[in-house]
Each structure stands twice: as C-alpha cells, then as structure tokens.
Amino acid sequence: xxxxxxxxxxxxxxxxxxxxxxxxxxxxxxxxxxxxxxxxxxxxxxxxxxxxxxxxxxxxxxxxxxxxxxxxxxxxxxxxxxxxxxxxxxxxxxxxxxxxxxxxxxxxxxxxxxxxxxxxxxxxxxxxxxxxxxxxxxxxxxxxx
Amino acid sequence: xxxxxxxxxxxxxxxxxxxxxxxxxxxxxxxxxxxxxxxxxxxxxxxxxxxxxxxxxxxxxxxxxxxxxxxxxxxxxxxxxxxxxxxxxxxxxxxxxxxxxxxxxxxxxxxxxxxxxxxxxxxxxxxxxxxxxxxxxxxxxxxx
Numbered sequence: 001x002x003x004x005x006x007x008x009x010x011x012x013x014x015x016x017x018x019x020x021x022x023x024x025x026x027x028x029x030x031x032x033x034x035x036x037x038x039x040x041x042x043x044x045x046x047x048x049x050x051x052x053x054x055x056x057x058x059x060x061x062x063x064x065x066x067x068x069x070x071x072x073x074x075x076x077x078x079x080x081x082x083x084x085x086x087x088x089x090x091x092x093x094x095x096x097x098x099x100x101x102x103x104x105x106x107x108x109x110x111x112x113x114x115x116x117x118x119x120x121x122x123x124x125x126x127x128x129x130x131x132x133x134x135x136x137x138x139x140x141x142x143x144x145x
Numbered sequence: 146x147x148x149x150x151x152x153x154x155x156x157x158x159x160x161x162x163x164x165x166x167x168x169x170x171x172x173x174x175x176x177x178x179x180x181x182x183x184x185x186x187x188x189x190x191x192x193x194x195x196x197x198x199x200x201x202x203x204x205x206x207x208x209x210x211x212x213x214x215x216x217x218x219x220x221x222x223x224x225x226x227x228x229x230x231x232x233x234x235x236x237x238x239x240x241x242x243x244x245x246x247x248x249x250x251x252x253x254x255x256x257x258x259x260x261x262x263x264x265x266x267x268x269x270x271x272x273x274x275x276x277x278x279x280x281x282x283x284x285x286x287x288x289x
Contacts, residue, residue, distance in 0.1 A: 009216065024152055027148040027149070027151050027152045027155075028148045028149060028152060029148070034148075075216075075219060075220075077216045078213075078214045078216065080214055081214050105147075106147075109147065109148060109151045110151070112151070113151045113152070113154065113155040114155075116152070116155045116159075117155050117158050117159045117162070120155070120156070120159040121159050121162060121163060124159070124163065125163050125166070125167075127162075127163070127166055131214075134214065135212065135214065135215065135257075138212075138213075138214070142243060142246075
C-alpha cells in the first residue's frame with residue numbers, strides 16, 4: 001500500500017478526536033481494561049507510523065463514515081509531519097503500556113496524559129505537537145549536515 | 146480516582162497551552178536590533194531588494210518566511226495575498242527559510258511562518274510568528 005504525499009486535514013482532526021477519547025478512557029479505566037485499550041491505541045499508532053496514515057483505522061472510519069457527507073477539502077496537508085506525530089504517540093503509548101504492565105502505574109498515567117494533551121490540542125485547535133517536533137528535527141539535521 | 150486527577154490535569158494543561166498559542170500567533174511586535182549576541186547590528190534590520198527578490202512596496206512590504214511541510218504557512222500565504230490585493234502599495238513575498246539561512250540567522254527567525262512588515266525603505270518595523278488574522282495584519286500595516 002503506497003501512502004499519498006498529502007492527506008485531508010479534516011481526517012487527521014477526526015482521528016485525533018477518537019484518539020483523545022480513547023486515551024481519556026485509558027486514564028479512567030482500571031486494569032486490565034486500560035492495558036487492553038492502550039494496546040489497541042498502540043496498534044493504531046503503529047499502523048499510522050509504519051504503514052501510512054491511510055492504514056490507520058481511525059482514518060478509514062473517517063473515509064467511510066464522514067468524508068462522503070462532506071464536500072472536498074479546502075486544502076491538503078503534507079502527510080510526513082502527521083505521520084511522524086503518530087510515531088511520537090506510539091513512543092508515549094509504548095512507554096505507558098510497559099509502565100502499566102511492569103507495575104509502575106504512575107509513569108503509565110503520566111505518559112498517557114502527555115499523549116492525551118497532544119491529541120486534545122490537535123483535535124480541538126488543530127495544533128500538531130508532533131509536527132512541530134518533526135520540523136525541529138529537520139532544522140537540526142540541516143544545521144549539522 | 147488517580148486517573149481522573151491526571152485527566153483533569155491534562156485538560157488544564159491543554160487549555161493553558163491552547164491559550165498561549167492563541168495569544169502568541171499573529172501577535173505583531175516591534176522589530177528589535179538584528180544580528181546575534183556576538184555580532185550585533187544596532188537599529189532595525191533593513192532588507193534589500195536582492196535579499197527578498199522583489200521590489201519594495203510603496204506603502205509597505207510583507208515578507209513571509211516559510212518552510213516545507215508547514216501547513217500554517219499556506220494559510221498565512223493566503224491571508225497576506227488577500228491583504229496585499231486589498232491595500233494599495235503593499236508588496237508581498239514568500240521566502241523559503243531553509244534556502245536563506247543567513248537571513249534567518251540575521252533576523253533571528255525561530256519559527257515558520259514568521260511575517261515581517263517592512264516600511265517603504267525596507268526597514269523591518271514589526272513582526273509576528275504563527276498564522277495572523279487578517280485584522281492583525283491590517284493593524285500591523287498601519288504602523289509601517
């Protein structure tokens with residue numbers, strides 16, 4: 001499956017909204033429900049990062065349920081930064097899951113809360129923290145190149 | 146119970162960050178001295194036609210610094226183009242930050258998009274980072 005170079009930004013916001021709800025649930029649920037839900041979210045992050053944004057289940061949900069009811073997007077967004085952002089989410093979710101399973105729930109909650117903040121900002125005001133991080137790494141790479 | 150505390154705390158943090166971002170974006174501030182700490186150039190930085198690639202506007206020039214993979218840059222471009230069309234004597238140009246690193250360093254550009262307002266002589270009067278609202282650009286032009 002090839003990833004397109006650009007994506008519908010509304011799909012990203014939709015996916016971020018679902019992610020926000022899922023991570024909020026992870027914060028509130030008791031074990032083992034929260035570990036199971038977190039694992040599902042981890043898989044979603046992994047698909048988006050390693051396979052491509054179009055492989056994300058949330059993105060597919062958008063494509064099937066929401067997109068047909070909307071007009072065409074006013075503009076398209078480059079897919080590289082949001083994909084990197086999924087990777088950042090993956091890292092935090094992985095740390096959280098390992099922490100929960102290894103018996104360090106406070107670390108797990110902190111990592112989950114951090115990912116939640118990023119997802120909420122994206123869903124609510126369209127600010128992509130991971131995207132900003134992507135731009136910073138590119139800048140650093142150019143500085144040291 | 147602990148989880149609820151973290152959730153509420155996270156929502157509060159997100160709200161605070163959102164407010165800071167909203168406040169910062171498009172906020173035009175007066176331009177300060179250019180150059181770096183080790184190589185200061187007192188007085189407002191002046192940009193030349195060679196540096197920005199277009200003729201300066203009779204009234205003002207809007208210079209936008211952009212980078213690749215920057216969707217806010219695209220939105221800003223649209224807003225600036227619209228303003229340049231509506232206001233007499235305003236020139237607008239988009240400068241790629243990555244291919245103008247000397248300019249970026251000299252002007253202390255930290256973020257894209259960054260919009261500079263130049264007066265007719267090319268001196269930087271005011272600047273803002275993040276997507277500005279149309280009214281913010283118009284108000285900034287009034288000070289040029």
